[in-house]
Amino acid sequence: MNAESMTGLQQLQALIAGCKPPPIAQLMKFDLVEIAEGRVVFAGTPGKEVYNPIGSVHGGYAATLLDSACGCAVHSMLSPTQGYTTLELKIAYHRGLTHESGLVRAEGTVLTFGKRVAFAEAKLLDPQGRLCASATSTLLVFERKT
Secondary structure (H helix, E strand, O other): OOHHHOOHHHHHHHHHOOOOOOHHHHHHOEEEEEEEOOEEEEEEOOOHHHEOOOOOEOHHHHHHHHHHHHHHHHHOOOOOOEEEEEEEEEEEEOOOOOOOOOOEEEEEEEEEEOOOEEEEEEEEEOOOOOEEEEEEEEEEEEEOOO
16 A cells, blocks of 8 residues: 555555655664554654753754644545645743653644644643643644645
């Protein structure tokens, strides 16, 4: 079965089953670890390679994980003919990250999924379950050209 005939959920299940992860996940060293319709979880351990000049993990690391979680939660609900793109992403930072933070988890959930627009939220949690960052996202859902 090729990707164009698969639902979004089937595409994401194929990623977990061992297909090559997208370049951003390889670059930033995070993985898709859980998938269900309307819900995904990414996990990664931030290292010094994602530090900013002030000696902590750059906010873009958290934003990337949260954007991925919101987007892929919506992706999991797409039909084989649909696509999506992020229209808006709002991030709130609650706790700083360092290379000592350990494995963090970005849990994304669809709030609503309509014909043209979807809304999702995500939380970034440290190994102790403490909230490090949160996000809400508005995503455009569209029919792909075949």
